[in-house]
Amino acid sequence: MEKRLLLISNSTNYGEEYLAYTKPYIKNFLGEKPVEVLFIPYAGVAMSYLEYANKVNEVFTEMGYSFKSIHEADNPAKAVKDADCIVVGGGNTFHLVHELHKNELLEPIREKTEAGTPFIGWSAGSNVACPSLKTTNDMPIIQPESFETLSVIPFQINPHYTETILPNHAGETREQRIREFLEINPDIVVVGLKEGSMLHIQNNSVKLLGNKTVKVFRKDEPALEFDANSNLDFLLK
16 A cells, blocks of 8 residues: 655644645645544644534534544544544644553554555644654653654655744844754754645655745755755655
């Protein structure tokens, strides 16, 4: 089976409804056949899992897909095993990874994704597809068992990537923080995924979707910029 992932930078563009810009891409990714989505709301902190699930449920049912949330499952690992599609929402990546470890779900999700079950994630949900959570932008509000994540792709994503510098702000830029990561993790490639964009991964192919460019960082090399017409398959090698 081909591995299939849709890794989205952010859920909502400024001035739009929740997940609005993602709907055509999700619909194209999942197709017209009946699909039951299994949602993982563990990145949610400021709202309850039920509130988060209801919010996402509205979007997926509107697109014609059935929906369940893993927080309501008696056996979360079995829910993963039975899932037609796994969807991981954004929020706080540390909390998400903490809950995935606590519920022993990393390996079941990894196995399902590697076997071809479609995986959709945005923000923190994209982070967990990587080898670790180390390129998240989130505050470490809770300590996971480890920083290990799903490792269903061999590179790191920095979602919400921006080159904006606030006036009179002397803190590090996003690129400087990524460069710090590369000093300690020199063999890992980091993808700066701008808001409004996503990566579609199918087997050995990587395509950038949306109207933004993407930045690719390697240690001791200039950052490279690619658009939607570029071949990004090298990210999987």
